[in-house]
Amino acid sequence: TGYGDDHTREIMRQELRERLIQAEREGRPLRVYCGYDPRTTDLHLGHTITMHKLRQFQEFGHHVIFLIGSFTSLIGDPDDVKAREILTPEKVAENAQTYKEQAFKILDPKKTEVRHNSEWLAELGFLDVIKLAQHFTVQQFLAREGFSNRLEDGNPIYLHEFFYPLMQGYDPIGLKADAQVGGQDQLFNLMAGRQLMQKLGVQPQVVIAMGESLPGTDGIEKMSKSKGNHIALLSEPGQMYTSLMKLPDFAMPLYFKLLLGWSQEDVDDMMVRINRGEVEPQEVKAGMALDITTIFHGREAALQGREFSRKAMQEGGIPDDIAEHVILSDTPLVDLLVVTGLCKSKGDAKRQIQGGGVRRDSDKVTDFDEIVRVTDLPTVLQY
């Protein structure tokens, strides 16, 4: 990521200042956006770093667009090792169903414009694609780390994978955007947008690349659903709290900084106090887990989540890596036993209840028709 140098960053800072002055002179807010690809149903904590940045712009009165990559996610941002599966528009639409709801955990719903990039990308015909593609060279793409690695290792790069930067690069034109926020790993695609705008004679967007990314639950690798080290925004309070408590201690500084907005000084102070033995790391982490869970669920639910988590951890019978299942409406307990995979069928579920093998919050279940109500949550089912 050769663009991610201090020089480029300084230029972007300067351009952002100028763009702010320009917009003020024109008596309009900046149009700022970030795109999120619904390759899966879940946004996770890692995504909230850019959302917090958008939120900041919102608080300063700028116009924020939450862009759902309904078209880009058909192919997905190219992987370093092999081509991703192409999704159908239907699958993507299904994945995106709760995206807005998830984003509004951070963004102000009343001040957020939600858009889908299929609005403009799906409308392009072959000739339009040719006209966009002529502004990029194959060499430029091959220089991108993920592709150069594959070329070297003899792993195939499929032609459609080269389309991704072009697609993402066309978004700011579709949106008439002043600025795009993105992760550091998105720099290539962010700059593709600038390049395309310049070639098409449009004032290029300011690129705001977040310097640091959030490590996943392993504390090391960048949080990502495909790596399985993510904490989903829609995870239940208890689950979220538990996952946060299981983070390695060394991951805490970045979580404080990126999710709770602590300054580097405050983070350093805290680490010094831990090292001096003035505070217990577990206590510090518990505070952090409660505060982060609160962002997504409110204080009350976060406190309940903490209780649930502690209870689950203490009760010997409950496995440590307890599976949590989200229900959106009241659901028969037998159905839940099936969808959670605890039982093979409703018949099986009923036999297990009959045999006394099913417990709910440690109590034996006896009623086949028992309903799990949304208001009762969280609840622990065991079989």
Next chain:
Amino acid sequence: TGYGDDHTREIMRQELRERLIQAEREGRPLRVYCGYDPRTTDLHLGHTITMHKLRQFQEFGHHVIFLIGSFTSLIGDPDDVKAREILTPEKVAENAQTYKEQAFKILDPKKTEVRHNSEWLAELGFLDVIKLAQHFTVQQFLAREGFSNRLEDGNPIYLHEFFYPLMQGYDPIGLKADAQVGGQDQLFNLMAGRQLMQKLGVQPQVVIAMGESLPGTDGIEKMSKSKGNHIALLSEPGQMYTSLMKLPDFAMPLYFKLLLGWSQEDVDDMMVRINRGEVEPQEVKAGMALDITTIFHGREAALQGREFSRKAMQEGGIPDDIAEHVILSDTPLVDLLVVTGLCKSKGDAKRQIQGGGVRRDSDKVTDFDEIVRVTDLPTVLQY
């Protein structure tokens, strides 16, 4: 062109035999086509090699399609050195205006279906293009000679240039073709069609790659309008005859073989007779020039062309590289003086006529309103 080996050629021969049997069993003719890109207005003698092959199929009762590359020619088959200019659909349509007329110099108009590949290619949306592109790898394209050279030499390859094989590869699907005829230099694109058909579960077309290509007027490089060594199908009889007479002697064998259908044996015999001094090369060439000109203009016009050519060569005042201009309807002589570039304007033309500076077939022109009639052609204007 790694595909152009004897092995592949043998497989193609075998497949063609099988396809002929299959078609006969199904009681239908083969669907055979060749595509021609109207990057310029002119088809030339080099294009007639594939046309003769199509004509052969026609004579055997097969269904022949003359495909005008109205969409492929927007970008053109990638050049070995640099990207070609992208043409507008309007420009391409203008170039293609007389393509059919030109092709019918060889093909039987009553038995030829004329199609344009924009019929199917212009209809593809971005998602369709993605779905086609996923069947090709970047590595496969980079292995193509024209691209590998550029990569080595550090010359940019623009992304849209990779679309060409994909576009041409989709044609046989659009046409439901059994076989495609093409030049040896088109093997990569011809095979792309087979590859795409296989991936999409369609019986792949048989590829009929012509083994030899026609050298241009220099006798060495492949005939091509962009190299300026071509003889246009629409060139006037005198011009065509003159150009053929100027060919280097060593180019004659391929002209006899590829344009007049001589066997290798007959060609060899003729060369032996020339070498023994039994015939004069100029005489042999004159016979060849007359026969080839006859194909495109008929015997009578070819004989007139020969006279015109001889007259032009003999008359000292007429430059050897005389410019010839085609008119399709009766045209005022003053207009012709302007469009041929002999005079700057009609006023200038009239002044030159007044001054006695304009000659037609060696006679001084005196009448401002003189009309050059199509029936008077050829005629030599001098200024």
